[in-house]
Amino acid sequence: MTSTLSVFALGGLYEIGKNMYAIEYEDDIIVIDCGNKFPDESLLGIDLIIPDITYLQENKDRVRAIIVTHGHEDHIGGIPYLLKKINMPVYATRFTLGLIEIKLKEHRILRESELHEIHSDSQLQLGKINVSFFKVNHSIPDCLGIVFDTPEGTVVHTGDFKFDLTPANQEQPEIHKMAQVGNKGVLLLLSESTNAERKGFTPSEQMVGENLENMIMRSRQKVIVSTFASNISRVQQVVEASEKTNRKVVLLGRSMVNVVGVALDRGYLTAPKEMFIEADEIDDYPPEKVTILCTGSQGEPGAALSRLSTGNFRGVDILAGDTVILAAGPIPGNEKNVSVIIDNLYMLGANVIYGSGSSSGMHVSGHGYQEDLKLMLTLMKPKYFIPIHGEYRMLHHHRQLAQSVGVEKENIFILNNGDVVDIEDSIARSTRTIPAGSTYVDGIDVGNMEFVLRDRKQISEDGMLMLILTMSKPDARMLAEPEIISRGFVDKNFSELRKGIIKIIHNTVEELHEENRYSWNTKKKNIKRLVAKYVKDRTRKSPMIIPILIEV
């Protein structure tokens, strides 16, 4: 009897965010990453979205471990929620572990978690699966691609990557190792697709360094650089340019302080301790001797840059002539928030350096463009290919790239979360699915919130009208005039509208009573329908109508 090798995603397909993949062979399931995703505006009041892990809970006993490719939120943000449900060993590199530990501490489960540090030369035996690694470049230190050797063949997961041959942190991608893996034969490749729509090779991080340095050198006053805290290479380049110009560096924003702290502690950032000063020491130095490194490059309200731009950061002011560099392009969806900040900075008289994508020279993407993706496909020469990590159009373009370098069209699987690829005797098929979807986190509640969101949505658009009927318990007689209470709803002729509604309520109750129908449910249904229609006709609005019975 032959066994089946199965591969699937619990998140990360048809979307950007909440990456979570798994590989399964006989009694062993290995999980790769567990990220979160931030909700769009339609998910009113939801804080976070994480993958649905029903399948893993049902197969708890076979889950051997989670291996984490790198420390970005969309790859580690769901780990605390996962570990609370299923305690499993976590394997990650030193820097990635540092970021995971911060999260586990916040959720108060650090002590009971089983964390293992790995590096790119580690070898793991998890059940019947042997696991090894190769270094890749991305926009955060210490990123891995993963090689799974199974009895059925080799599966490679790239993690997030680009090929940067002159990386700012001197960490070259392990191309020779990748070539070796490819030469030995890869049955299945899972490779990330974020930039599959973009032509050419990703520019090198080195370019950003040169531009940052030029700009910091030329500035005669304070320089404020905003970037992702996790982009330690860029932080390093800002630190070095500041060192050359004798500037002290101030870190603003919680995640900047946290992440740079981890990077310094663990040796991923090289900087003399005395270079860093606190925000309240800024005034002790002339403006041309200060660089501020801050969060908020995506325009997040409440983050450091946003507060600086409106003059609401206690003790730190942006003055006319200061230079503000947005060293990170806006992620799609964040353009508007970023624009507001740029406007505010100009109003303060600052010199603002920004631009979409790499057009300002102050940002390059951490995700490989088309030529990077083709290089990975060429190195790995996989028989089967699953493009991962992306919206459908990205997966679609990645499929075309794979075909262009020789992967057979019928051997490429565009999957959705929960679709399973089963490989048996070297033949791959995708015919079954497992549960997969979104789990919403709202406050401290985790779960399915669809009906709550539906209510929030209706009320948020047109408000609501509560109709409170006070009736005597014994004979269902109305004891007082119905109360009409509105929230989020306004009408210039409200008193007239109220009279109309009260009349409808009286008539409905009377008519039903004449027919000997006394149930509150029937009354409620009729009142709701008639009042909704009446309000819609008169105001063109559809507030939520909530009839409430008080029995005395």
Place this chain on the structure above:
Amino acid sequence: MTSTLSVFALGGLYEIGKNMYAIEYEDDIIVIDCGNKFPDESLLGIDLIIPDITYLQENKDRVRAIIVTHGHEDHIGGIPYLLKKINMPVYATRFTLGLIEIKLKEHRILRESELHEIHSDSQLQLGKINVSFFKVNHSIPDCLGIVFDTPEGTVVHTGDFKFDLTPANQEQPEIHKMAQVGNKGVLLLLSESTNAERKGFTPSEQMVGENLENMIMRSRQKVIVSTFASNISRVQQVVEASEKTNRKVVLLGRSMVNVVGVALDRGYLTAPKEMFIEADEIDDYPPEKVTILCTGSQGEPGAALSRLSTGNFRGVDILAGDTVILAAGPIPGNEKNVSVIIDNLYMLGANVIYGSGSSSGMHVSGHGYQEDLKLMLTLMKPKYFIPIHGEYRMLHHHRQLAQSVGVEKENIFILNNGDVVDIEDSIARSTRTIPAGSTYVDGIDVGNMEFVLRDRKQISEDGMLMLILTMSKPDARMLAEPEIISRGFVDKNFSELRKGIIKIIHNTVEELHEENRYSWNTKKKNIKRLVAKYVKDRTRKSPMIIPILIEV
């Protein structure tokens, strides 16, 4: 005694949208444009935003007319609301008037409106102000710049413009006229700033025509082109390419049918009537003989393209191999909605042509880039300059452009809506403001809705809890257990939470009664505060708390 010439905006500054400017001299006020703006997600349920016209209402008797530069929504969308408050003559070109008439008909005020057709050689005498015009290029036909000759000097308003020397509709910009105006001397220029951040000259619409034609020629199946209905030049180019390839053209979407109708009726679009077929005739033709022109290029849910992309347009299917061209770049903020449509189209197997800005070759902007703006400034040689039509960063860059071609820095005014520039004896000052702001349109209600929005926002984020207390009127005794009703709020231990809330209510009422405090207001305030704190502590959420008293 000398008189003052005043200029101000009621909308269009520090924003994109709801353009409305005015010029005032002694007893004459002339309004320029009255647009609308679409709300962002923070304005829950608001349909439209229009300028606050308090100042004009207070000076009704002096308002001579509104002159409209062109027919885009952000320049005409507020006109029906304006005319309902102040009936004034409307001056606009033939095409623009056609679009305004559609709106006035919808609002049922077409008959009582006073509409005057003008063209670029018209001359108007409005009080002491003489008005003349010059043609400009934009992305809609029949656009005007306006020249106001006042006793104090000449004021020029550019309208929206670019310089397209090979426009698709053969309507050249009247550069010689502009040069003449500049030569005679311009006291004050108001020029639009939308693309003041972009380097170079705007590409010509001709480029789009060539690319569209190539793509339509090469396609062996149905071609679907989505663009702004008002971009008649682009519609014309699609029609011509379809004619060359013997394709029939189908118009989908209400505004496409309306606007193309106006353009055909009034001679702005040249096409044989028999070229157009209805949606239900598509199946009578082979797929390579059909072009569909549709709305929805901004990803608007409910518009034609969105419905086509999900297979929800009755009678019209997009099939594998069809070509879909998005001949309009996404306006900032619409990127996400557009992406969803592209994903869906790829899932249907369509070949999708898209790209941001002009990168796909299927779109060019209608707003002049930096070199266009410098050309206008150079032609007009104004003494004073007010950059208009844009967010602050655009106005800021436009100021820098003006300085680069010789306008004195201190003669440039960056204004906000409501700021007034007064010119007396050729000296301009900006020292006073008039009321200006946003008026929200929600359903058929027009007005200030701030408190309603605040309620909607709180409920949309965390839901609400109604606490209904039934008390006897004479002695304020509780007649029943308080009712707790929630909407948009969920908690896994709700029954426990409910018990806690009820206990708080009982305690609060009791304690107040012991102190002989019986007023409902005091009870309400205390209950609200204590329950909110209790719920926040237990759930980390802040639903709106609504205590309601029922007295029997």
